[in-house]
Amino acid sequence: MNLIDLPGDAPVIEPGVTLRSLSEEVSDRVLRPQAPRWWWIGFGISLALFLTLVVATAWLFVNGIGVWGVDIPVAWGFAIAEYVWWIALASGGTIVSALFYLTRSPWRSATNRIAETMMLSAAASAGIMPIMHLGRQGFFYWLFPYPNVMDVWPQVRSPLWWDFICLLCYILMSIMFYYTGLLPDLATVRDQAQHRRKQMFYGILALGWRGSARHWRNYQSVYFIMCAIMAPMVISVHSVVGLDFAGGLTTGWHSTQFPPYFFFGAVISGLALVIMLTIVVRHGYGFQGIITAYHLNAMGKIMLTGSLMLGYSYVWEAWGPIYANSIADRTAFLDTIFGTYAPTYWARVTLNIIIPQLLWLPIVRRSEILLFLISAGIIVGMWLERFDIVIPNLARDWMPSYWGVYYPTLWDWATLAGSIGLFLSLFFLMMRFLPMVSISEVREIIAKGETK
């Protein structure tokens, strides 16, 4: 393993990969009659975790949110922290896919499908959290602005309603964006399929895509515009999540830095999860020639950038309360870093800011094991950050008489495990039945390399 950074002209795709081997390999993983053993093990564990969610949700619906540790003063608990955590992971997938399409980064082509699959799976886990958090889940549809006989409308001046509309639009747009990118690859799988039933299944999904010059021209112009819309869109989604907090008069929340702070968190945690899933897909499906050191190196650099941006926000998070003349803000912040919840604060600083600095070294970006471990640390660190934003600030509100401590219950942890199960189950299913690499975009890279 060498100590020098990859040269600028390093191959994005291994030279041995041809147009034919690419199409056959990627389609084969979808069309093979038997899933590999590691898939069954991974899917089995995911499904078991998902069943935990079913049980936890049923218990919650029967007994109400008192089964969780939430109480006054800490009325927002794990569900909200995890909502922010999941939506950040989903947003990270969109950033990889949309933002780096606009910059024409070559490493994006083989990883964007993984990122988009992650985006949809994580958005599902994010979407259930606020609904579970509602005291009376059956009335969640009151958030829709629709004319009704009660003659009551939602309060649209509230960031919480903005957030609802953002999440709803985001999920719908993500599905359309994902499906557009998938169309040409579904057609490839249809053409590669040998069995009648699979040909029909993928034929219907591909909607009759023919790859004609007219199709490609329309596709390219729409896909470019979609990316140009999705990139600012995802920034707006996660900024509005930040506004949920900034709009509240709670100590430590009422800060203008929250929208970019949250977005920086989305960049780093999304990249971390994309890296982990890319490594899994790369080895599980034997895509070493298609997803190379080039991709991991590039994503490691972006993750390092995200870590530095987040570090900047951490500095402001500390500087604001110290500089501002507000005893309550200062008390709440000092309690966050030295009080009951101090371990979570220092753990998140270590996992999100200090350890990722190792990514400056090319040798670390070259090692998949280290990348995987650093990424896993960031995912945990980001969960702790969301916990740290939501809970300690509520526990140290303006009046000392209003202080309290939050203890998660078994059902809080079961919901966390269950949401991970939901995410992984969806991801494993899509990994089995849909092509995990954007075949048509990687073809363009191969074709450019051949003509060079």
Place this chain on the structure above:
Amino acid sequence: MSERGLFGLTGSFASSDALTEAALHLRSLGFREVEAYTPYPVEGLDEALRPCRPNRLPLPIFLGAVFGAAMGYFIQYWDEALDYPLNVGGRPHNSWPAFMVGSFELMVLFAIAAGFFGLLAFCRLPRLYHPIFSAVEFERASVDRFVLCVEAHDPSFELQSIRRIFERHGAESVTEVSA
């Protein structure tokens, strides 16, 4: 001159350059109903087949965005100012800065939806069956071959001359596709 029971004549090429040259040649001879099937977008190919055709797809996307923004704002205005006016901290009923997020989200949602459904409409999809699917070369047009098809309803369609043009540009195989 059109042949009965024939959809067209296809030629399969090994490179995108050969395909583009053949397409330009056919175009210069006056063929108009020519379509190319490629595994990835080939730059300039659609312009070679159908020059001077403006790309109209951005227009429905723009209209979708305008409609979405207008509808998003109107729902909030109707809600807060007309149907259920509620005084919150003395803010105006039509507090437009607070309505911007909802308007923006619906704007981009309708823009993407117009793009998605516009793409399907402009590509004439979904259409699960098409005569080109029965061409033997078509299966490889989604792998590593570049297929050109002159459709039989072209006024100057004539099997022998098209076959010669395909072969002159290095077509690997030339086949007749039945309708």
